Amino acid sequence: xxxxxxxxxxxxxxxxxxxxxxxxxxxxxxxxxxxxxxxxxxxxxxxxxxxxxxxxxxxxxxxxxxxxxxxxxxxxxxxxxxxxxxxxxxxxxxxxxxxxxxxxxxxxxxxxxxxxxxxxxxxxxxxxxxxxxxxxxxxxxxxxxxxxxxxxxxxxxxxxxxxxxxxxxxxxxxxxxxxxxxxxxxxxxxxxxxxxxxxxxxxxxxxxxxxxxxxxxxxxxxxxxxxxxxxxxxxxxxxxxxxxxxxxxxxxxxxxxxxxxxxxxxxxxxxxxxxxxxxxxxxxxxxxxxxxxxxxxxxxxxxxxxxxxxxxxxxxxxxxxxxxxxxxxxxxxxxxxxxxxxxxxxxxxxxxxxxxxxxxxxxxxxxxxxxxxxxxxxxxxxxxxxxxxxxxxxxxxxxxxxxxxxxxxxxxxxxxxxxxxxxxxxxxxxxxxxxxxxxxxxxxxxxxxxxxxxxxxxxxxxxxxxxxxxxxxxxxxxxxxxxxxxxxxxxxxxxxxxxxxxxxxxxxxxxxxxxxxxxxxxxxxxxxxxxxxxxxxxxxxxxxxxxxxxxxxxxxxxxxxxxxxxxxxxxxxxxxxxxxxxxxxxxxxxxxxxxxxxxxxxxxxxxxxxxxxxxxxxxxxxxxxxxxxxxxxxxxxxxxxxxxxxxxxxxxxxxxxxxxxxxxxxxxxxxxxxxxxxxxxxxxxxxxxxxxxxxxxxxxxxxxxxxxxxxxxxxxxxxxxxxxxxxxxxxxxxxxxxxxxxxxxxxxxxxxxxxxxxxxxxxxxxxxxxxxxxxxxxxxxxxxxxxxxxxxxxxxxxxxxxxxxxxxxxxxxxxxxxxxxxxxxxxxxxxxxxxxxxxxxxxxxxxxxxxxxxxxxxxxxxxxxxxxxxx
Numbered sequence: 001x002x003x004x005x006x007x008x009x010x011x012x013x014x015x016x017x018x019x020x021x022x023x024x025x026x027x028x029x030x031x032x033x034x035x036x037x038x039x040x041x042x043x044x045x046x047x048x049x050x051x052x053x054x055x056x057x058x059x060x061x062x063x064x065x066x067x068x069x070x071x072x073x074x075x076x077x078x079x080x081x082x083x084x085x086x087x088x089x090x091x092x093x094x095x096x097x098x099x100x101x102x103x104x105x106x107x108x109x110x111x112x113x114x115x116x117x118x119x120x121x122x123x124x125x126x127x128x129x130x131x132x133x134x135x136x137x138x139x140x141x142x143x144x145x146x147x148x149x150x151x152x153x154x155x156x157x158x159x160x161x162x163x164x165x166x167x168x169x170x171x172x173x174x175x176x177x178x179x180x181x182x183x184x185x186x187x188x189x190x191x192x193x194x195x196x197x198x199x200x201x202x203x204x205x206x207x208x209x210x211x212x213x214x215x216x217x218x219x220x221x222x223x224x225x226x227x228x229x230x231x232x233x234x235x236x237x238x239x240x241x242x243x244x245x246x247x248x249x250x251x252x253x254x255x256x257x258x259x260x261x262x263x264x265x266x267x268x269x270x271x272x273x274x275x276x277x278x279x280x281x282x283x284x285x286x287x288x289x290x291x292x293x294x295x296x297x298x299x300x301x302x303x304x305x306x307x308x309x310x311x312x313x314x315x316x317x318x319x320x321x322x323x324x325x326x327x328x329x330x331x332x333x334x335x336x337x338x339x340x341x342x343x344x345x346x347x348x349x350x351x352x353x354x355x356x357x358x359x360x361x362x363x364x365x366x367x368x369x370x371x372x373x374x375x376x377x378x379x380x381x382x383x384x385x386x387x388x389x390x391x392x393x394x395x396x397x398x399x400x401x402x403x404x405x406x407x408x409x410x411x412x413x414x415x416x417x418x419x420x421x422x423x424x425x426x427x428x429x430x431x432x433x434x435x436x437x438x439x440x441x442x443x444x445x446x447x448x449x450x451x452x453x454x455x456x457x458x459x460x461x462x463x464x465x466x467x468x469x470x471x472x473x474x475x476x477x478x479x480x481x482x483x484x485x486x487x488x489x490x491x492x493x494x495x496x497x498x499x500x501x502x503x504x505x506x507x508x509x510x511x512x513x514x515x516x517x518x519x520x521x522x523x524x525x526x527x528x529x530x531x532x533x534x535x536x537x538x539x540x541x542x543x544x545x546x547x548x549x550x551x552x553x554x555x556x557x558x559x560x561x562x563x564x565x566x567x568x569x570x571x572x573x574x575x576x577x578x579x580x581x582x583x584x585x586x587x588x589x590x591x592x593x594x595x596x597x598x599x600x601x602x603x604x605x606x607x608x609x610x611x612x613x614x615x616x617x618x619x620x621x622x623x624x625x626x627x628x629x630x631x632x633x634x635x636x637x638x639x640x641x642x643x644x645x646x647x648x649x650x651x652x653x654x655x656x657x658x659x660x661x662x663x664x665x666x667x668x669x670x671x672x673x674x675x676x677x678x679x680x681x682x683x684x685x686x687x688x689x690x691x692x693x694x695x696x697x698x699x700x701x702x703x704x705x706x707x708x709x710x711x712x713x714x715x716x717x718x719x720x721x722x723x724x725x726x727x728x729x730x731x732x733x734x735x736x737x738x739x740x741x742x743x744x745x746x747x748x749x750x751x752x753x754x755x756x757x758x759x760x761x762x763x764x765x766x767x768x769x770x771x772x773x774x775x776x777x778x779x780x781x782x783x784x785x786x787x788x789x790x791x792x793x794x795x796x797x798x799x800x801x802x803x804x805x806x807x808x809x810x811x812x813x814x815x816x817x818x819x820x821x822x823x824x825x826x827x828x829x830x831x832x833x834x835x836x837x838x839x840x841x842x843x844x845x846x847x848x849x850x851x852x853x854x855x856x857x858x859x860x861x862x863x864x865x866x867x868x869x870x871x
Contacts, residue, residue: 061089061090061094062090062098062102064089065085065086065089065090065102066102068082068085068086069082069102069103069105069106072113073106073110073113079113079116079117079120080120082117083099083117083120083121083124086099086102087124096125099117099121100118100121100310100311103117103118107303107307111303111433111434112432112434115432115433115434118306118310118315122315122427123427241266241267241268241269242268242336242337242338242339242340243268243269243270243271243336243337243338243424244263244266244268244269244270244271244338244339244340244341244342245271245273245329245332245333245336245338245340245341245342246259246260246263246270246271246272246273246342246343247273247274247275247329247341247342247343248272248273248274248305248316249274249343249344249346249504250344250346250375250502250503250504251344251374251375251504251507252301252302252304252305252464252503252504252505253305253464253467253504253505253506253507254308254312254417254418254464255414255415255416255417255464255468255507255510256374256414256415256507256509256510257344257374257415257417257507258344258372258373258374258415259342259343259344259370259372259374260418261415261418262342262370262372263342263421264418264421264422266340266342266370268339268340268422269422269423269424269425270314270421270422270423270424271317271332271336271338271424271427271428272309272314272315272316272317272421273316273317273318273319273332273428273430274302274316274317274318274319275319275320275321275325275328275329276318276319276320276321276436276438277320277321277322277324277325277328278290280321280324280325280350280351280354281351283348283349283350283351284350285544285546285547285548286546286547286613286617287350287546287547287620287628288546288616288617288620288621288626288628289348289620289626289628291620291621291622291623291626292452292621292622293453293456293590293621293622293623293624293626294499294502294620294623294624294625294626295438295439296438296439296453296456296590296624297456297460297462297499297503297590297624297625298438298503299433299436299438299439300439300457300462301462301463301503301505302316302318302433302438303433303462304462304463304464304505305464306433307463308463308464309421312418312419312420312421313420313421313423314421314423315423315427317332317427317428317430318430318431318432318433318435318436319332319430319431320431320435320436325354325358326357326358326361326362329341329358329362330362330365332428333362333365333367335428335429336424336426336428338367339366339367339368340367340368340369340370341362341367341368341369341370342369342370342371342372343355343369343370343371343372344371344372344373344374344375344504345371345372345373345375345379346375347375347376347379347380347381347536347539347540347629348539348628348629349539349540349543350543352381355371359371374504374507374508374509375504375508376508376532376533376536377411377508377509377512377529377530377533378403378408378533379408380533380536380537380539380540381540382408383399383402383403383406383533383537384402384405384406384751385402385748385751385752386405386406386751386752387405387406388401388402388405388752389752389753390744390748390749390752390753390769391829392772392826393643393744393769393771394538394637394642394643394644394771394772395644395772396527396530396531396534397826399530399533399534399537400527400530403530403533411509411512411513412509413513414507414509414510414513439453441453455588455589456588456589456590456624459588459589459590459591460499460589460590460624463505464500464505464506466500467497467500467505467506468506470495470496470497470500471495471497471506471511471514474494474495474496474497475514475515475518478492478493478494478495479495479515479518479525481493482494482495482524482525483523483524483525486524486525486593486594486595487593487594487595487658487659488595488658488659488660489581489582489592489593489595489596489659489660489665490659490660490661490662490664490665490668494593494594495525496591496593497511498591498625498627499590499591499624499625501532501625502625502626502627508529508532511529512526512529531630532630534633535627535629535630535632535633535634536629538629538633538643539628539629539632539633541744541745541748542745545629545632545633545636546616546628546631546632547613549612549636549639549641550636550641550642550643550742551640551641551642551732551740551742551771552729552732552743553725553726553728553729553732553740554639554640554641554722554725555641556725556728556729557611557721557722557725558609558721559609559610559611560608560609560610562608564707565608565610565707565708566608566610566614568704568707569583569600569603569604569608569610570583570587570618571583571584571587572584572587572669572670573704573707574603574652574704574706574707575685575699575703575704575705575706575707576603576652576653576682576706577656577666577670577673577681577682577683577684578599578652578653578655578656578659578660578665578666578682579599579600579603579652580666580669580670580704581660581665581666581668581669581670582596582597582599582600582669583600584669584670585669586600586619586622586623587622588669589624590622590623590624590625591623591624591625595658595659596659597619597634598638598646598650599650599652599655599659600615601615601634601635601638601639601650602638602649602650602651602652603650603652605638605639605640605718606649606714606715606718607652607708607711607714607715607718608707608708608714609714609717609718609721611639612635612636612638612639612640612641613635613639615635615638615639616631616632616635619631619635640722640774640777643742643771643772644771644772645772645773645774645777646774646793647774647775647793648793648794648795649715649793649794649795650794650795651711651794651795652711653682653683653711654794654795655795656682660682661678662678663676663678663681663682666681666682667681670703672696672697672702672703673695673697673703675694675695675696675697676691676695676697677691684697684699684703685699685705685706715794719776719777719780719789720780722777722780723777723780723781726740726777726781727781732768733781734770737770738773738778738781739770739771739772739773739778740770740771740773740777741768741769741770741771742768742769742771743767743768743769744767744768744769745767746767749767749769774793775791775793776789776791776792776793778791779791828843831843
């Protein structure tokens with residue numbers, strides 16, 4: 001017994017007939033008639049016809065398929081022919097079950113072939129009711145004219161007799177094809193169709209009284225009419241529910257995806273789609289929302305999502321929305337007949353504005369839109385300062401107080417992934433993933449490709465399963481060291497889950513749920529999720545956060561514009577090993593831990609005197625977890641322009657005692673220095689010439705000289721510049737507390753204070769609010785001629801939590817004592833406000849000798865944030 005396939009849709013339909021007849025242990029003459037017509041029609045064509053032995057075992061057939069797969073990868077076979085051969089070898093049932101598993105080897109290096117084969121597979125096994133109607137009609141006419149059947153087939157209740165049933169059609173005039181071979185083929189296929197499922201489809205046929213012999217059309221015209229009938233059938237077929245569009249954006253996962261579960265609750269076929277419009281993603285200003293590294297991660301994440309959907313019987317439709325996302329959605333709705341669109345909310349102001357416009361337009365057109373919130377733990381547009389006030393705004397403590405004072409719905413249990421997704425009868429037209437241009441590589445002049453992402457691929461598993469595996473490994477081991485040793489760059493003490501969180505391959509809710517369920521529950525790790533939500537809240541309050549400094553005076557600082565220094569910082573060629581190692585890690589893997597981000601940011605701003613926007617743009621382009629809200633907030637804070645001043649500066653040499661005490665991190669990313677001893681590897685300029693020679697280090701040759709020499713001088717210059725602009729713009733400095741004042745949205749002030757009568761307001765600046773300010777800045781503003789700096793923000797490194805006496809004394813004096821005093825004052829204020837609200841007497845404050853700092857010390861006060869009276 002033999003099976004036949006041909007690399008065309010018509011040949012594949014005949015193969016399907018033969019396979020199903022064989023599987024039912026019956027062999028009718030209709031497929032043979034179709035086979036004869038097929039061979040006669042295409043005898044002179046260049047189309048391949050394959051005859052394959054079907055009397056082999058399942059194991060032999062699969063081995064033959066693997067051999068064919070090698071031929072395909074070598075370019076000796078085309079995807080259509082390969083699929084047809086697999087169909088002949090395995091049969092209809094086994095192909096449906098095993099084909100996607102057999103082509104998995106193509107995912108490594110032959111993604112384009114895998115996408116083509118997947119599309120052919122889905123097209124073949126999708127039910128085409130329009131073709132079945134046409135074939136059933138052809139059979140009925142043929143049977144009426146040629147033979148009288150021995151028994152009448154099943155007649156649906158809507159027809160009086162078999163003759164009535166055979167005179168109806170699909171509502172489109174059927175052509176008369178003069179080619180006898182094609183007619184014979186159609187008749188053979190139609191007989192098989194009617195015998196199997198004809199009685200299910202004839203009820204949808206409308207009555208026409210057209211004689212097929214009166215029409216003559218070409219094959220191309222017939223194909224065009226068939227495609228038009230498919231669209232009309234999708235839009236007008238009342239027999240089943242219309243599909244729902246699941247618009248994936250930054251929720252690329254199966255587990256704990258409320259939008260995905262919401263689609264299933266609608267009880268309709270699901271069409272997962274991903275739309276890409278680079279202009280809409282970028283938004284206004286300089287956001288660099290879609291950098292090179294993050295787009296490459298997105299490409300890989302979409303490939304993983306597509307595989308997950310295929311395992312559940314579905315398929316991801318990718319589409320390049322060149323005009324706009326709204327236009328693309330409207331086209332998909334028209335093509336599929338969808339009546340609902342489901343999506344997860346995005347919180348960037350420009351994307352929210354786009355989404356609101358899309359939802360409004362679709363609702364007017366009768367399309368229901370269902371929006372789910374799962375990207376953050378708390379919808380940032382629902383956070384309120386009511387009952388908390390504005391004191392300390394910008395800090396994570398203030399944000400958490402706002403969330404606790406104005407709670408939303410509780411944290412529910414994460415959702416399981418669905419086992420299967422209902423698929424539509426016909427899939428809409430999309431494009432290949434590679435056509436989106438997310439992973440496009442540059443080319444040299446000779447045409448060769450520059451694969452800059454090779455190390456990124458080696459460093460990460462981009463799948464949802466990879467995210468779960470990394471989380472489990474962290475909760476099993478690293479979480480126990482996170483609280484005290486998360487700053488270590490030489491040890492894997494951090495979770496490295498930020499890119500998975502950014503693209504929604506891991507939900508914030510499931511991460512927090514698992515962290516709480518772990519044996520060790522470090523509050524520091526859980527607070528990172530609060531920092532993430534805080535960043536999005538700030539972006540909602542200040543839409544220009546990615547490019548505009550929140551503290552106006554600091555825009556007048558004397559920033560550097562030296563391109564040589566900037567490029568040396570970007571490429572890890574500054575001459576400071578710790579900074580260079582971190583920047584090289586970023587360039588090669590697209591990631592570095594949070595402590596090292598502080599180190600390189602402090603070096604760029606406090607020592608090289610570059611504006612924070614330069615660091616923000618570079619991070620957005622090179623980080624795989626590049627997040628507009630988080631990067632903008634952190635770079636503004638580090639650049640002295642955000643709501644919350646960093647009250648510390650990382651020293652490019654001394655910080656190594658904390659994060660890389662033995663030089664392991666530097667040796668990994670700066671291998672030219674690996675032979676230097678531990679105590680000198682972070683400062684090779686102090687090594688004797690003989691030691692450098694033995695280590696093979698030539699400063700200025702295989703390792704760069706330092707681009708700046710006197711770090712203390714550069715820091716002092718930075719402080720003088722800040723003091724100068726604070727004196728120039730005194731209207732932005734609170735004369736009572738010495739804190740900087742920032743214009744805040746009127747809505748925020750109205751919400752927090754109830755009225756705005758006592759808030760300082762100046763023409764052109766809006767409402768000014770005192771915010772947290774670094775204490776050394778206050779000191780220099782009060783006494784600019786004083787040489788020493790008792791509130792130096794430069795942190796000294798330490799090898800362990802047990803610091804040596806000198807470093808402990810300096811940190812206690814310069815940083816620790818003042819921060820402890822701030823915390824004590826904050827607690828006193830909270831207690832005082834609570835007593836005032838409850839009508840209780842004011843608590844007595846101890847004024848004994850236990851206080852370490854004078855009561856009226858003007859530099860240790862937390863910013864006032866309260867109504868500032870007019871002077």
